[in-house]
Amino acid sequence: xxxxxxxxxxxxxxxxxxxxxxxxxxxxxxxxxxxxxxxxxxxxxxxxxxxxxxxxxxxxxxxxxxxxxxxxxxxxxxxxxxxxxxxxxxxxxxxxxxxxxxxxxxxxxxxxxxxxxxxxxxxxxxxxxxxxxxxxxxxxxxxxxxxxxxxxxxxxxxxxxxxxxxxxxxxxxxxxxxxxxxxxxxxxxxxxxxxxxxxxxxxxxxxxxxxxxxxxxxxxxxxxxxxxxxxxxxxxxxxxxxxxxxxxxxxxxxxxxxxxxxxxxxxxxxxx
Ligand code: ADP
Numbered sequence: 450x451x452x453x454x455x456x457x458x459x460x461x462x463x464x465x466x467x468x469x470x471x472x473x474x475x476x477x478x479x480x481x482x483x484x485x486x487x488x489x490x491x492x493x494x495x496x497x498x499x500x501x502x503x504x505x506x507x508x509x510x511x512x513x514x515x516x517x518x519x520x521x522x523x524x525x526x527x528x529x530x531x532x533x534x535x536x537x538x539x540x541x542x543x544x545x546x547x548x549x550x551x552x553x554x555x556x557x558x559x560x561x562x563x564x565x566x567x568x569x570x571x572x573x574x575x576x577x578x579x580x581x582x583x584x585x586x587x588x589x590x591x592x593x594x595x596x597x598x599x600x601x602x603x604x605x606x607x608x609x610x611x612x613x614x615x616x617x618x619x620x621x622x623x624x625x626x627x628x629x630x631x632x633x634x635x636x637x638x639x640x641x642x643x644x645x646x647x648x649x650x651x652x653x654x655x656x657x658x659x660x661x662x663x664x665x666x667x668x669x670x671x672x673x674x675x676x677x678x679x680x681x682x683x684x685x686x687x688x689x690x691x692x693x694x695x696x697x698x699x700x701x702x703x704x705x706x707x708x709x710x711x712x713x714x715x716x717x718x719x720x721x
Contacts, residue, residue: 531608
């Protein structure tokens, strides 16, 4: 399904974020990528849809080599990749329905997209999807009237309505309280089962990953150091991933916030 082969990323600054990481994602897998801040989790997820351009290695989605596509081909291929963001990336002044339907824009002709002229099947599908994520009845609310949890549900609905082959989630719970984080992770699990698509999640909170993922990938310093089911994520494995001997669930909450990225990384939650 998704095959990441020896992917590398060195930023222009010289930061070696990924040093040859390989991951194979199969159908319906819910995979959590964990690791300390700066390990390369976000870079890895963003390399898949080439929001970040890898500097080495290959990524295949089915038969398509994503890493060799031209920008026009990439636009089409991105329809197959749903993306869920930490800060939701909704358009505040648009309604819930309009935000969800924007997930179908890639399927419309230029003129229909310009006029936001969606076929009736898309509108029906949007209603169904909003029901699936627990947002039925809120279709006409503006996005800026919603709570964080509701916004993330809309973000998830927008990804699902694309009918993607895979869903990527970059820190989807970081801006949410512990209870809402749990609900969102449960929802992602249900989506993977219901829609039959794998979900690859960059997640900060180890306990959430252990509880909701089928498989965990541990990254440290741009390298994969663990790939297995949550049952094999023992304390010594966590030590290896977090190196200093503590995971983000049991260390001082300020310890995992990098100096340079504190505005984009929230504190680890300790009580989920
Ligand atoms: P994580 O998601 O695990 O916190 P990131 O993928 O955000 O890790 O970052 C991995 C490394 O790449 C870090 O050293 C980080 O500073 C660096 N990095 C991330 N984004 C950029 C960027 N846009 N430019 C330069 N370096 C970056």
